[in-house]
Amino acid sequence: MKTDRKEYQREWQRRRRAANPEKELAYKREYRLKNAKRLKAYDRDRGPLYRAKNRIELREYHRLWRLENPERIAGYTRNFRTKFPEKAKAYSAISKAIQRNRLKRQPCQVCGEFPTHAHHEDYSRPLDVDWLCTAHHHSVHRKLLTKSSDTHTQIPSVPPHMNKNLHQPPPVGNNEQTGSAS
Ligand SMILES: [Zn+2]
């Protein structure tokens, strides 16, 4: 019964609004003015909130998009290579070294988690990397960005709490030698 009543009310309101379009518009305008601040904040947060709520669906959507638009991806890659040749070389050196078992993916040097990215402090030493999980990798780059507007190759610094971890020898002993040998 309760739902019937609600539906009836909704229908009644809908009809009333349809009968007085000007009144409805004025009301909407007033509502927007009164709640401008809140609505603006809502608009600002809508994107990140939406993405956080729909993370899995979005991931699938992007995966399909990549499959359906290989030429667009190739274009992005080309652009990146011409814009940042040193970075691109360093990335391909890493993936080749991993494929050939010369480099082993390590757990995050801060929290010990997988999966990890290879973070370069200096792109001219392509196999000299710090292994960082997505979150800690992003935090390093955020810190680097705030410290300098220039490329991060010039600033090898990491957040202070990370220093002790970064300067420890890598957990698997062999990697350093094989890395620097090439
Ligand atoms: Zn981490």
Ligand SMILES: [Zn+2]
């Ligand atoms: Zn990095």
